[in-house]
Amino acid sequence: MTDLSKLVRENIRNLKPYSCARSEYKGEASVFLDANENPMNAPYNRYPDPLQEELKKKIAKIKNVRPSQIMLGVGSDEPIDLTIRIFCEPAEDNIVAIDPTYGMYQVCADINNVEYRKVLLNDDFTLDAERVLNATDERTKVIFLCSPNNPSGNVLERDGIRKILDGFGGIIVMDEAYIDFSSEPSWLEELDEHPKMIVMQTFSKAWGLASVRCGMAFAGEEITGLFNKVKYPYNINTLTQKFVYEQLDQEERKNKWVRMLLEQRGLLAGKLAALPFVERIYPSEANFLLIKVPDADRIYNQLVSRGVIIRNRNAISLCLGCLRITVGTAEENEILINELKQL
Numbered sequence: 368m369t370d371l372s373k374l375v376r377e378n379i380r381n382l383k384p385y386s387c388a389r390s391e392y393k394g395e396a397s398v399f400l401d402a403n404e405n406p407m408n409a410p411y412n413r414y415p416d417p418l419q420e421e422l423k424k425k426i427a428k429i430k431n432v433r434p435s436q437i438m439l440g441v442g443s444d445e446p447i448d449l450t451i452r453i454f455c456e457p458a459e460d461n462i463v464a465i466d467p468t469y470g471m472y473q474v475c476a477d478i479n480n481v482e483y484r485k486v487l488l489n490d491d492f493t494l495d496a497e498r499v500l501n502a503t504d505e506r507t508k509v510i511f512l513c514s515p516n517n518p519s520g521n522v523l524e525r526d527g528i529r530k531i532l533d534g535f536g537g538i539i540v541m542d543e544a545y546i547d548f549s550s551e552p553s554w555l556e557e558l559d560e561h562p563k564m565i566v567m568q569t570f571s572k573a574w575g576l577a578s579v580r581c582g583m584a585f586a587g588e589e590i591t592g593l594f595n596k597v598k599y600p601y602n603i604n605t606l607t608q609k610f611v612y613e614q615l616d617q618e619e620r621k622n623k624w625v626r627m628l629l630e631q632r633g634l635l636a637g638k639l640a641a642l643p644f645v646e647r648i649y650p651s652e653a654n655f656l657l658i659k660v661p662d663a664d665r666i667y668n669q670l671v672s673r674g675v676i677i678r679n680r681n682a683i684s685l686c687l688g689c690l691r692i693t694v695g696t697a698e699e700n701e702i703l704i705n706e707l708k709q710l
């Protein structure tokens with residue numbers, strides 16, 4: 368048994384996956400009478416490619432990975448959930464994650480009845496790798512790291528992450544939903560060196576495709592093979608596969624959006640800093656800013672009543688008095704600043 372397969376739940380290791388009608392057949396054919404599809408209403412009558420091969424080839428070129436190292440999911444939420452379901456035995460295994468971070472890791476752990484251990488970041492949201500490693504035990508299967516982190520916006524320092532990659536024997540998820548906005552390189556560059564690392568990215572943020580629900584997980588073939596075995600066979604529908612395929616031709620437009628948002632992030636930070644009640648603006652490598660104010664609940668509620676919605680993070684670990692503000696267009700940011708000036 369490989370090192371990695373020892374980490375996999377026994378029922379998953381032994382699973383005989385559902386076999387899609389078309390994937391049993393390899394070759395050329397012109398008459399498809401195998402899947403009980405309706406012969407009318409082409410092309411929507413046909414089941415989608417369960418492995419999204421054309422789309423993955425195109426993503427692989429852009430991300431400089433092999434197509435076989437890619438899993439596509441219904442948002443990042445799907446690979447997050449699958450990672451827990453593949454590796455964590457309910458009521459026995461546990462997960463370790465930084466705190467504060469993205470809320471979906473805990474929700475998925477709770478749904479799967481897997482213990483979720485939170486490890487506080489330092490007060491300035493930097494990573495304490497020792498503290499993370501110390502929280503693990505022989506039943507820790509997965510560590511969730513998020514960089515740039517949500518809601519703090521900072522990148523976790525590479526040395527700390529490296530310590531965790533070297534010191535932990537289980538699966539390490541690197542959530543890079545905001546990587547396009549960061550000046551740091553992606554951990555994708557080291558995918559081949561870390562066979563137990565899963566890098567997650569998404570089309571929801573920089574690519575402007577949150578409504579489409581398409582997320583990417585990158586990992587070695589042993590892990591993507593497990594994802595393919597456990598996921599719903601037809602998780603990404605044909606419309607989505609085709610649409611994302613076309614959107615990938617517009618990488619330059621995506622880069623232009625990123626440059627615009629980074630410029631707006633700087634301008635917005637400057638304007639927020641000039642407001643007398645803003646105590647702190649945390650450094651951000653994402654498309655949002657976390658700020659500290661004396662009365663976050665009041666400011667949040669007043670903005671809501673004026674039709675401006677931001678995210679109140681006041682009740683989150685280390686985020687007392689904090690509000691998270693997504694960087695919008697110049698006009699949207701201007702409206703926000705004007706409303707804040709009137710409080």
Ligand SMILES: *Cc1c(COP(=O)(O)O)cnc(C)c1O
Pocket residue numbers: 441442443444445469513516517542544568569570571572577581582
């Ligand atoms: C927004 C976000 C995602 C993206 O989730 P999708 O399901 O792909 O829309 C993933 N991780 C983090 C930390 C996020 O903030």
